[in-house]
Amino acid sequence: MLNFHKGPFHASINSEESWSKGLRPYLEYRELGMVKATKGQVQAHAIRAIKPCEGPLGYHYHDLEFQMNYLLRGSTRVEFEGVGEIEFNAHDSWYQKPGIRHEVLHYSDDMMVIEINVPAEFPTIDVDRKTGAESVYG
Numbered sequence: 001m002l003n004f005h006k007g008p009f010h011a012s013i014n015s016e017e018s019w020s021k022g023l024r025p026y027l028e029y030r031e032l033g034m035v036k037a038t039k040g041q042v043q044a045h046a047i048r049a050i051k052p053c054e055g056p057l058g059y060h061y062h063d064l065e066f067q068m069n070y071l072l073r074g075s076t077r078v079e080f081e082g083v084g085e086i087e088f089n090a091h092d093s094w095y096q097k098p099g100i101r102h103e104v105l106h107y108s109d110d111m112m113v114i115e116i117n118v119p120a121e122f123p124t125i126d127v128d129r130k131t132g133a134e135s136v137y138g
């Protein structure tokens with residue numbers, strides 16, 4: 001049995017004020033309260049596009065224990081190491097194996113996704129496709 005912190009009931013009511021800047025400048029993020037409820041063990045947030053996609057957004061990976069995505073709205077095309085390109089549309093989802101290198105190739109202007117991460121804070125590492133050189137992004 002996983003030993004998650006069991007915080008009190010929490011409801012997250014949507015409002016424009018609940019969206020904020022985050023890792024990527026072309027996206028906005030809405031943290032859904034799981035960070036506090038689990039004392040940082042889980043992050044669940046909604047992510048939406050706020051600027052048109054300007055092409056491939058960088059090859060990278062995340063150093064974490066668990067990550068999944070559920071596309072609420074729009075579409076996105078992502079390349080995954082060892083898998084290839086996948087086009088996702090509204091209500092598609094994917095388990096993003098920890099450490100898998102990937103790159104968002106495109107997203108629609110109305111793209112919105114829910115992402116769940118364990119733990120809540122983790123490094124993102126950019127990878128140079130040619131040299132393999134890594135640099136911590138955030």
Ligand SMILES: [Fe+2]
Pocket residue numbers: 060061062102
């Ligand atoms: Fe990513």
